[in-house]
Structures are given as structure tokens and as C-alpha cells.
Amino acid sequence: MLPPPPPDDSSTDLALLHRARAGEFAAFEELVTRLQPRVYGLARRMLGESHDAEDVTQQTFLSLVEHLDGFRGESSVVTWVLRIAANHALKLLRKRRGLPTVPLGETDDGYADLPHPQYIAPWRDDPADLAGRHETRHLIDRALADLDDKYRAVFVLRDVEGFSVKETADLLGISEANVKVRLLRARLALREKLTATLGDEAARARPHSPHLLAPEGRT
Amino acid sequence: MTDPQPPAMTCEQILQGLNDYVDGDTLSAVCTEFADHLAGCNPCQVVVDNIRNTIRLYKAGEPYPVPPEMTDRLRDALRRKWAERFPAKSD
Numbered sequence: 001m002l003p004p005p006p007p008d009d010s011s012t013d014l015a016l017l018h019r020a021r022a023g024e025f026a027a028f029e030e031l032v033t034r035l036q037p038r039v040y041g042l043a044r045r046m047l048g049e050s051h052d053a054e055d056v057t058q059q060t061f062l063s064l065v066e067h068l069d070g071f072r073g074e075s076s077v078v079t080w081v082l083r084i085a086a087n088h089a090l091k092l093l094r095k096r097r098g099l100p101t102v103p104l105g106e107t108d109d110g111y112a113d114l115p116h117p118q119y120i121a122p123w124r125d126d127p128a129d130l131a132g133r134h135e136t137r138h139l140i141d142r143a144l145a146d147l148d149d150k151y152r153a154v155f156v157l158r159d160v161e162g163f164s165v166k167e168t169a170d171l172l173g174i175s176e177a178n179v180k181v182r183l184l185r186a187r188l189a190l191r192e193k194l195t196a197t198l199g200d201e202a203a204r205a206r207p208h209s210p211h212l213l214a215p216e217g218r219t
Numbered sequence: 220m221t222d223p224q225p226p227a228m229t230c231e232q233i234l235q236g237l238n239d240y241v242d243g244d245t246l247s248a249v250c251t252e253f254a255d256h257l258a259g260c261n262p263c264q265v266v267v268d269n270i271r272n273t274i275r276l277y278k279a280g281e282p283y284p285v286p287p288e289m290t291d292r293l294r295d296a297l298r299r300k301w302a303e304r305f306p307a308k309s310d
Binding site: 194 | 231235
């Protein structure tokens, strides 16, 4: 059952969904306008190229028209819609890989052969200050696009969109343990790239123990 | 006299613990061990901080501007779909 709408506010996502279910197109359009930037952002991060992200955005809202009754109130409306968007984005990623029915590789990545942090330095600026800069956007887009699909998907769903480990695992059709290890690989790769540009060379850390820079048996 | 030596952990354990630590997964044993290690290991402290900053930066990024032509295309497609779903109530 759809939870009841809040009594006073007719413009919340939930209230708009109620009105849309009753057949009010204007309410549905307003809901789309509110959610479109979030849906497009998720698709854009997961797919990079903007044409595919546009397709995913359109597919998401078209399927929403069909499944207006599918919302059960187990999450917020926006989370529900983002989950639909993530499914469409994943479908497109799989199609790109020519594997229509296979999940994004359920081979367990494991913790062996993890890339070890190489450039270790505190950042010169705070992320809040960096976020608004044009060159930062370019840097973080590029770093994210360079990740393998399976790592990027986990990072976007878990760390950017805020899905839980379990939700991310369910969306991707992989184990929670695998979500964690892929997340670690994504985080390490992104950290390395961003820190190489944003790190303070003067404060670069020289490890007193060899475990991070030159682990035994490695070069 | 000498700096306290961080407890011996393998590289993989450290990185796994670091991941759980960033997620606040304090129930994990490897996370607890990592927390002890972290107190005596400045490079690990910096790496933890870097990863937190990385996540914050991606979360704080400006939203992608929605292409206006996409909005137009979407509106048309939705209108058509809506007319199929609610034939009596469209337009």
C-alpha cells in the first residue's frame, strides 16, 4: 500500500506521486522536474557519456508512468526512483559489454593484489572549496570515467548516492562482500588520482613503516 | 624512548580495515585492529583523510546541468505515454 500523503504539504514528492496515481499529469510533470537532476546525475556518473545518460533518464520516467503503483513506501520516493534509474543504467552498461543477461561480473575480486597507495599527502584545499571549481569538475569526472565499470557502479551507488551496502549488492546482483572490496578498489584508485593533483607536495608523507609505499615482495 | 610500533598487519588487512573504518563499520575485527594501527601510523591517517575527502568531493560536486533538449524530448515522450496509461484524463 502507498503510504498516506502528508496532510498539509501538497508539493512533496509523496504528495505529487499520490496525485499522479490519480491521473493528474501536472503533478507527475512536477515530480519529474524535481527528480530529473538527481536521475540524470546518477546516469551521467555511471555512464559518463551524456547521450546514454539522457536515454536512461527518459527510460526511468517512462517506466515510472507504468509503475506508479509500484511504490511501497519502504524508502523515500527519490530513493525508489534512483533505484529504477540505477537498474536502467546497469542494463545499458551490460548491453555495452555485450552481456545482456550476465550481472557485472560476479567474480569475487578479493583483497589480494590491491593497488597500494603511492602518493600520500594531505590535500591543499578543502573539498567544499574545491567542489565549485570548473577544473575540479573536469578532474573528478575524468578520474571516475577512467574506473572500470564494475568499480564505478559501486562507488556511485554507495558513496555518491548513499545506497547501503546491501541495497548496492541487490542492485548489482553481487554479494555484499564483493561490494565492499570493489568499493575499496574504487576508493583507492580515485584517491590516488585526485591526490596526485590536489595533494600538498610539501607535506607528502614518508612512511616510517614499509607497508604502504614499498610492501615486501612488491616493487 | 621510541615511537610505538603499529601492530603488525598485512597490507591487505590494513587496506581492508581502512575501508571498514571509513564506513564506520566498527564491529569488524579488522577495523578495530586498524584503529589501533592508525594511532601510530601517519601515512595511514593521511590516506584515510584523502579517501574521506574524495567521497566528500564527489558528493559535494555541482549537479550536472540537465540538457534543455532532453527536458523537451522527455516531456513529449511522457505526454504520449501518459495518454496511453490514462486515456480519459490526458490533455
